[in-house]
Amino acid sequence: MNSQKRQEKESAIIDAAEAVFQAVGFKNAKMDDIAKAAGITKVTLYSYFQSKENLYLSISYRAVNLLTKSFGDIVERNHHKPRLEVVLQIVESFMDFCSQNFLYSEALLDYFEMNRSSDSGKDESKLTEAVIQSNYYKRIQEIQNEPFKILAKEVAKGQNEGSILMKVDSMLYTLHAWTASLGYIKIINSTGTPTIFNIDLSKLKQMNLKLAEQILLGKIELGEGPI
Amino acid sequence: MNSQKRQEKESAIIDAAEAVFQAVGFKNAKMDDIAKAAGITKVTLYSYFQSKENLYLSISYRAVNLLTKSFGDIVERNHHKPRLEVVLQIVESFMDFCSQNFLYSEALLDYFEMNRSSDSGKDESKLTEAVIQSNYYKRIQEIQNEPFKILAKEVAKGQNEGSILMKVDSMLYTLHAWTASLGYIKIINSTGTPTIFNIDLSKLKQMNLKLAEQILLGKIELGEGPI
Amino acid sequence: MNSQKRQEKESAIIDAAEAVFQAVGFKNAKMDDIAKAAGITKVTLYSYFQSKENLYLSISYRAVNLLTKSFGDIVERNHHKPRLEVVLQIVESFMDFCSQNFLYSEALLDYFEMNRSSDSGKDESKLTEAVIQSNYYKRIQEIQNEPFKILAKEVAKGQNEGSILMKVDSMLYTLHAWTASLGYIKIINSTGTPTIFNIDLSKLKQMNLKLAEQILLGKIELGEGPI
Amino acid sequence: MNSQKRQEKESAIIDAAEAVFQAVGFKNAKMDDIAKAAGITKVTLYSYFQSKENLYLSISYRAVNLLTKSFGDIVERNHHKPRLEVVLQIVESFMDFCSQNFLYSEALLDYFEMNRSSDSGKDESKLTEAVIQSNYYKRIQEIQNEPFKILAKEVAKGQNEGSILMKVDSMLYTLHAWTASLGYIKIINSTGTPTIFNIDLSKLKQMNLKLAEQILLGKIELGEGPI
DNA sequence: GATGAATGAGATTTCATTCAT
DNA sequence: AATGAATGAAATCTCATTCAT
Numbered sequence: 034m035n036s037q038k039r040q041e042k043e044s045a046i047i048d049a050a051e052a053v054f055q056a057v058g059f060k061n062a063k064m065d066d067i068a069k070a071a072g073i074t075k076v077t078l079y080s081y082f083q084s085k086e087n088l089y090l091s092i093s094y095r096a097v098n099l100l101t102k103s104f105g106d107i108v109e110r111n112h113h114k115p116r117l118e119v120v121l122q123i124v125e126s127f128m129d130f131c132s133q134n135f136l137y138s139e140a141l142l143d144y145f146e147m148n149r150s151s152d153s154g155k156d157e158s159k160l161t162e163a164v165i166q167s168n169y170y171k172r173i174q175e176i177q178n179e180p181f182k183i184l185a186k187e188v189a190k191g192q193n194e195g196s197i198l199m200k201v202d203s204m205l206y207t208l209h210a211w212t213a214s215l216g217y218i219k220i221i222n223s224t225g226t227p228t229i230f231n232i233d234l235s236k237l238k239q240m241n242l243k244l245a246e247q248i249l250l251g252k253i254e255l256g257e258g259p260i
Numbered sequence: 261m262n263s264q265k266r267q268e269k270e271s272a273i274i275d276a277a278e279a280v281f282q283a284v285g286f287k288n289a290k291m292d293d294i295a296k297a298a299g300i301t302k303v304t305l306y307s308y309f310q311s312k313e314n315l316y317l318s319i320s321y322r323a324v325n326l327l328t329k330s331f332g333d334i335v336e337r338n339h340h341k342p343r344l345e346v347v348l349q350i351v352e353s354f355m356d357f358c359s360q361n362f363l364y365s366e367a368l369l370d371y372f373e374m375n376r377s378s379d380s381g382k383d384e385s386k387l388t389e390a391v392i393q394s395n396y397y398k399r400i401q402e403i404q405n406e407p408f409k410i411l412a413k414e415v416a417k418g419q420n421e422g423s424i425l426m427k428v429d430s431m432l433y434t435l436h437a438w439t440a441s442l443g444y445i446k447i448i449n450s451t452g453t454p455t456i457f458n459i460d461l462s463k464l465k466q467m468n469l470k471l472a473e474q475i476l477l478g479k480i481e482l483g484e485g486p487i
Numbered sequence: 488m489n490s491q492k493r494q495e496k497e498s499a500i501i502d503a504a505e506a507v508f509q510a511v512g513f514k515n516a517k518m519d520d521i522a523k524a525a526g527i528t529k530v531t532l533y534s535y536f537q538s539k540e541n542l543y544l545s546i547s548y549r550a551v552n553l554l555t556k557s558f559g560d561i562v563e564r565n566h567h568k569p570r571l572e573v574v575l576q577i578v579e580s581f582m583d584f585c586s587q588n589f590l591y592s593e594a595l596l597d598y599f600e601m602n603r604s605s606d607s608g609k610d611e612s613k614l615t616e617a618v619i620q621s622n623y624y625k626r627i628q629e630i631q632n633e634p635f636k637i638l639a640k641e642v643a644k645g646q647n648e649g650s651i652l653m654k655v656d657s658m659l660y661t662l663h664a665w666t667a668s669l670g671y672i673k674i675i676n677s678t679g680t681p682t683i684f685n686i687d688l689s690k691l692k693q694m695n696l697k698l699a700e701q702i703l704l705g706k707i708e709l710g711e712g713p714i
Numbered sequence: 715m716n717s718q719k720r721q722e723k724e725s726a727i728i729d730a731a732e733a734v735f736q737a738v739g740f741k742n743a744k745m746d747d748i749a750k751a752a753g754i755t756k757v758t759l760y761s762y763f764q765s766k767e768n769l770y771l772s773i774s775y776r777a778v779n780l781l782t783k784s785f786g787d788i789v790e791r792n793h794h795k796p797r798l799e800v801v802l803q804i805v806e807s808f809m810d811f812c813s814q815n816f817l818y819s820e821a822l823l824d825y826f827e828m829n830r831s832s833d834s835g836k837d838e839s840k841l842t843e844a845v846i847q848s849n850y851y852k853r854i855q856e857i858q859n860e861p862f863k864i865l866a867k868e869v870a871k872g873q874n875e876g877s878i879l880m881k882v883d884s885m886l887y888t889l890h891a892w893t894a895s896l897g898y899i900k901i902i903n904s905t906g907t908p909t910i911f912n913i914d915l916s917k918l919k920q921m922n923l924k925l926a927e928q929i930l931l932g933k934i935e936l937g938e939g940p941i
Numbered sequence: 942g943a944t945g946a947a948t949g950a951g952a953t954t955t956c957a958t959t960c961a962t
Numbered sequence: 963a964a965t966g967a968a969t970g971a972a973a974t975c976t977c978a979t980t981c982a983t
Contacts, residue, residue, distance in 0.1 A: 058386030064957060074964055076959085085957065139373070145450035146366070161287055163957090181457075201467070204457050208447070209467055216443025220435070223372040230412075230431050240428070240436055243482045244471070253480055255470045266946095291973065301948055306974070390973095512840030518978060528943055530980085539978065593827070599904035600820070613739030617978085635911075655921070658911050662901070663921055670897025674889070677826035684866075684885050694882070694890055697936045698925070707934055709924045720967095745952065755969055760953070844952095 043081050046071045047091050055136045059089055059143075084163035087170065093144035094173045096137035101179040103130055108187060116191030117249055123184050124210050124245055128238055131218040138218050144173060181211060191249070198251035206248065213241055270308050273298045274318050282363045286316055311390035314397070320371035321400045323364035328406040330357055335414060343418030344476055350411050351437050351472055355465055358445040365445050371400060408438060418476070425478035433475065440468055497535050500525045501545050509590045513543055513597075538617035541624065547598035548627045550591035555633040557584055562641060570645030571703055577638050578664050578699050582692055585672040592672050598627060635665060645703070652705035660702065667695055724762050727752045728772050736817045740770055765844035768851070774825035775854045777818035782860040784811055789868060797872030798930055804865050805891050805926055809919050812899040819899050825854060862892060872930070879932035887929065894922055 049071035053062045064085055068078040082088040104123050111119045131138035147164060164170050185207040191197030199206065217237060220229070227234055247253050276298035280289045291312055295305040309315040331350050338346045358365035374391060384392060391397050412434040418424030426433065444464060447456070454461055474480050503525035507516045518539055522532040536542040558577050565573045585592035601618060618624050639661040645651030653660065671691060674683065681688055701707050730752035734743045745766055749759040763769040785804050792800045812819035828845060838846055845851050866888040872878030880887065898918060901910070908915055928934050 056385065060388055061386065063955095074966090075957095076965075077963060079958070080963070083958095142446065145446070148450060160285075185457075202459070205459050205463055205467065208457065208459055208464055212443030212447050212464065212468075213440055214443065215446045216439030216441065219369065219372070219442045219446060220439050223375060230408075230435065232429070232432050232435050236432055237435055237439065240432065240482060241439075244475075244480065247480050247482075248471075253471065253474050255467060255474075269946095290971090302973090303949080303975085304947055307947080310974095312973070510839065514842055515840065517976095528945090529978090530944070531942065533979070534942070537979090596900065599900070600823075602904060613742065615739075615741055639911075656913070659913050659917055659921065662911065662913055662918055666897030666901050666918065666922075667894055668897065669900045670893030670895065673823065673826070673896045673900060674893050677829060684862075684889065686883070686886050686889050690886055691889055691893065694886065694936060695893075698890075698929075698934065701934050701936075702925075707925065707928050709921060709928075723967095744950090756952090757954085757970080758968055761967080764953090766952070 043091075046073065046078065046081055047088075047095060050088050051092055051136055054089065054092065082169075084167060086161055086163040087167035089140065090144060090164070090167050090169035090173060092136065093140040094169050094176075096134070096141045097144075097173060097176050097179065099134075099137065100127070100130060100141070101176065101183065104180050104183040108183060115196035116187050116194055117196040117246075119187050120184065120191060120197065120210075120249060121242060121245060123187065124214060125238070125242055127180075127214045128217050128221075128241070131214070132221045132234075135222060138222060142215070142219070142222075144177070148174070148177070181207065184210065188249075197249045199248055199253075199255075200251060201248070201255060209248075210245060213245075217241055270318075273300070273305065273308055274315075274322060277315050278319055278363055281316065281319065286312075291315075310393060310395070313388055313390040314394035316367065317371065317391070317394050317396035317400060319363065320367040321396045321403075323361070323368045324371075324400060324403050324406065326364065327354070327357060327368070328403065328410065331407050331410040335410060342423035343414050343421055344423040344473075346414050347411065347418060347424070347437075347476060348469060348472060350414065351441060352465070352469055354407075354441045355444050355448075355468070358441075359448045359461075362449060365449055369442070369446070369449075371404070375401070375404070408434065411437065415476075424476045426475055426480075426482075427478060428475070428482055436475075437472060440472070444468055497545075500527070500532065500535055501542075501549060504542050505546055505590055508543065508546065536623075538621060540615060540617040541621035543594065544598060544618070544621050544623035544627060546590065547594040548623050548630075550588070550595045551598075551627060551630050551634065553591065554581070554584060554595070555630065555637065558634050558637040562637060569650035570641050570648055571650040571700075573641050574638065574645060574651070574664075574703060575696060575699060577641065578668060579692070579696055581634075581668045582671050582675075582695070585668075586675045586688075589676060592676060596669070596673070596676075598631070602628070602631070635661065638664065642703075651703045653703055653707075653709075654705060655702070655709060663702075664699060667699070671695055724772075727754070727759065727762055728769075728776060731769050732773060732817055735770065735773065740766075745769075764847060764849070767842055767844040768848035770821065771825065771845070771848050771850035771854060773817065774821040775850045775857075777815070777822045778825075778854060778857050778861065780818065781808070781811060781822070782857065782864065785861050785864040789864060796877035797868050797875055798877040798927075800868050801865065801872055801878065801891075801930060802923060802926060804868065805895060806919070806923055808861075808895045809898050809902075809922070812895075813902045813915075816903060819903055823896070823900070823903075825858070829855070829858070862888065865891065869930075878930045880930055880934075880936075881932060882929070882936060890929075891926060894926070898922055 046067075050062075050067045053067045053070050062085075064075055064078060067088070068075045071078065078088075082091060103126055107122050107126060108119060111122065131141070147160065148170075185204055188197060188207050189203040192199075192203055201209075220237070221234060224234070248255075273294075277289075277294045280294045280297050289312075291302055291305060294315070295302045298305065305315075309318060330353055334349050334353060335346060338349065358368070374387060412431055415424060415434050416430040419426075419430055428436075447464070448461060451461070475482075500521075504516075504521045507521045507524050516539075518529055518532060521542070522529045525532065532542075536545065557580055561576050561580060562573060565576065585595070601614060602624075639658055642651060642661050643657040646653075646657055655663075674691070675688060678688070702709075727748075731743075731748050734748045734751050743766075745756055745759060748769070749756045752759065759769075763772060784807055788803050788807060789800060792803065812822070828841060866885055869878060869888050870884040873880075873884055882890075901918070902915060905915070929936075
């Protein structure tokens with residue numbers, strides 16, 4: 034099978050896996066069922082993905098790629114607009130992407146969770162052997178920071194061009210925007226409903242965006258600390 | 261064995277389980293090893309916790325309890341101080357608690373992840389049978405919102421007493437503070453190191469706190485949306 | 488507790504055990520249930536009977552005793568009648584005893600089955616450790632042959648007094664009567680119904696008795712072999 | 715694996731199980747050891763036999779089959795001889811088969827013991843859940859009466875052709891022969907030695923056969939009862 | 942001797958993963 | 963690459979038996 038065919042088949046398998054993981058969750062998903070859903074045998078499934086974890090990581094990988102692409106598209110589509118706007122759009126799209134793709138956002142978070150590193154490099158003690166061997170685990174490490182980098186770059190550009198006026202270090206701000214989004218996603222994912230404690234979650238998103246805007250415009254006194 | 265003795269023994273078992281989960285992670289942990297660590301047999305272990313998942317949930321339960329207690333202590337210790345300060349302390353302690361207790365924060369996040377509910381009540385399709393049967397899964401649901409409620413209450417009090425000046429609805433703000441903390445925790449947990457992208461994570465925390473203060477003091481224009 | 492009291496309690500426990508074994512069979516019977524049925528705790532049960540097998544053997548023991556007593560009574564009650572008649576009555580009572588006491592007959596057969604001996608003494612390789620230690624296992628061995636001996640003795644007496652005319656060795660005949668009865672019991676016990684293959688089992692009993700009578704009266708040519 | 719291969723493997727496993735049961739008895743036999751003896755894993759063992767009891771019943775099943783085959787062979791080999799002789803040979807072969815195959819005869823007796831039926835159909839109250847689910851338990855019920863039927867048929871033929879002269883109903887006689895054999899087997903199995911009470915067990919067998927011959931030849935007055 | 946808890950041994954199950962054809 | 967069977971590791975369960983108080 035030539036490389037392209039293989040790519041396509043691999044992709045089709047991931048599609049099937051996504052459907053199964055989506056329906057019953059990682060733990061309950063059986064490799065048997067995924068193989069069946071993909072219309073192949075378990076052995077073939079294993080010839081593509083060497084472990085269940087690797088298969089799951091392929092979804093994380095896809096998620097990072099989609100996110101990267103999404104961020105990249107925003108940058109490209111708005112190359113003539115002020116970076117301030119681009120940054121806000123990216124942040125919003127991050128939140129939207131995740132709230133619209135439960136599986137992708139979970140896969141993303143799960144990856145970052147498993148990928149925990151310690152002072153002395155990767156902390157492999159909690160990793161399954163299957164993860165350590167996983168080729169997607171390796172591949173995803175190469176691209177894991179892409180979305181973050183795109184965002185950080187736009188922030189820096191904005192500071193240079195003057196549309197972003199805050200005094201905060203661009204990396205620190207990006208990190209902050211990232212965590213704010215992650216927290217939002219975590220809440221969205223722990224809820225299935227559009228409201229929680231009678232609060233419409235869209236209001237939460239709006240608040241996050243408004244806050245981002247204020248920070249970026251330098252309207253907020255953030256003291257000595259963060260700069 | 262009277263109820264108290266049983267409580268103590270159960271607690272001692274959870275101690276042992278924490279040590280094992282901490283050391284090798286949930287997946288790699290063997291019930292046999294946990295039993296051994298607790299100085300009991302596997303069967304006894306099962307007589308206390310009906311499944312590995314239930315045992316893990318007991319740690320989530322403990323985490324929620326500790327967090328609740330921590331929040332409650334702050335409230336009590338500072339009953340004479342302005343609520344603004346109390347709220348900021350709670351937020352800070354949340355971040356500190358989690359960054360200092362990897363296992364607890366993970367157990368907390370894992371619980372909220374699995375506990376996802378849908379419009380039509382709990383979405384059990386992704387739960388393991390073991391979780392559905394888990395008594396700790398039931399118990400934790402009764403207290404899961406306690407920490408959040410404490411925080412929300414202090415925010416509301418602050419608005420009443422005038423130390424908190426923002427125009428934002430107290431629940432919405434609390435939710436925002438909650439997500440900001442969760443995001444911070446998620447990043448802390450995905451990292452083992454005190455810095456990421458050359459950014460000292462303590463700076464991120466400071467930024468979060470400064471931001472919280474500015475919001476609470478009503479220094480930020482959050483527009484119509486969130487109010 | 489004095490010896491008599493203990494005897495009585497032990498007996499009451501066996502009563503309870505009989506009821507449980509009768510109801511659900513040896514394998515399905517739980518020591519817990521037996522203790523409950525006897526109105527005592529498991530530990531007390533164990534202080535009387537050191538193992539489930541020993542408890543079961545106490546029923547075998549009781550069965551052998553009852554059988555011995557039954558045979559003895561017949562002998563006594565009919566000391567003035569011809570031995571031929573006594574022998575026939577014993578054989579009949581054996582069959583009746585067993586068909587009326589499923590549990591006793593099974594316990595009897597089970598004991599003889601487990602007690603299998605080899606050329607080099609007892610074949611303990613298939614015995615459970617529990618059986619080897621069982622005190623009832625020891626006690627029953629002392630009396631296991633009593634019923635057989637009574638029968639054999641009456642046969643021999645009958646030959647001496649002339650009411651029994653067969654030429655067959657009394658021990659051989661007794662053994663034969665014994666096996667015929669055992670086979671009958673086995674069939675009775677494997678059936679719960681009074682008929683099998685449309686044959687009324689009482690007819691089978693009648694045939695066995697008629698045959699016994701003919702043999703004892705020397706009406707049957709048994710050739711050189713058995714004598 | 716085609717059906718035949720599976721049959722062969724299943725058969726090989728039963729071979730191994732026989733060896734283990736033979737050596738240490740049912741209770742002492744461990745599934746692990748049987749698997750090891752068969753050169754497979756426990757899981758594979760379970761994929762063939764769903765429980766230890768089912769595995770044991772497969773031996774009962776094999777025993778019934780072997781007995782049926784043995785009886786059938788005798789009938790075939792002697793189709794030109796008088797049925798009287800065939801019947802006697804069958805009875806003798808039954809006794810020999812069992813005395814030469816301790817495990818088979820025990821498995822046979824155990825099956826009949828557990829299979830006890832009541833007026834209202836099978837009496838399942840004493841059966842283990844494992845037995846109720848056992849596929850061999852189902853299969854053996856279909857063939858359990860085959861050996862008996864063969865014997866009964868030859869007796870009836872003998873009466874028709876005139877080599878068997880007794881007035882007794884053929885079914886009743888067959889049942890009697892059956893019980894006599896079972897009793898003999900029971901004694902053989904409860905003994906490991908060739909003698910008991912100084913009686914050579916072969917003499918017992920001879921006596922049984924001589925008796926059978928006399929009955930079949932109508933030499934014995936069995937009265938009104940049985941006919 | 943009574944009680945409730947714990948032990949130990951082994952049966953059974955579940956699945957991801959691998960083997961053999 | 964496809965198929966069905968097998969493996970291995972660990973979870974879970976059952977129960978007779980024992981311990982501690």
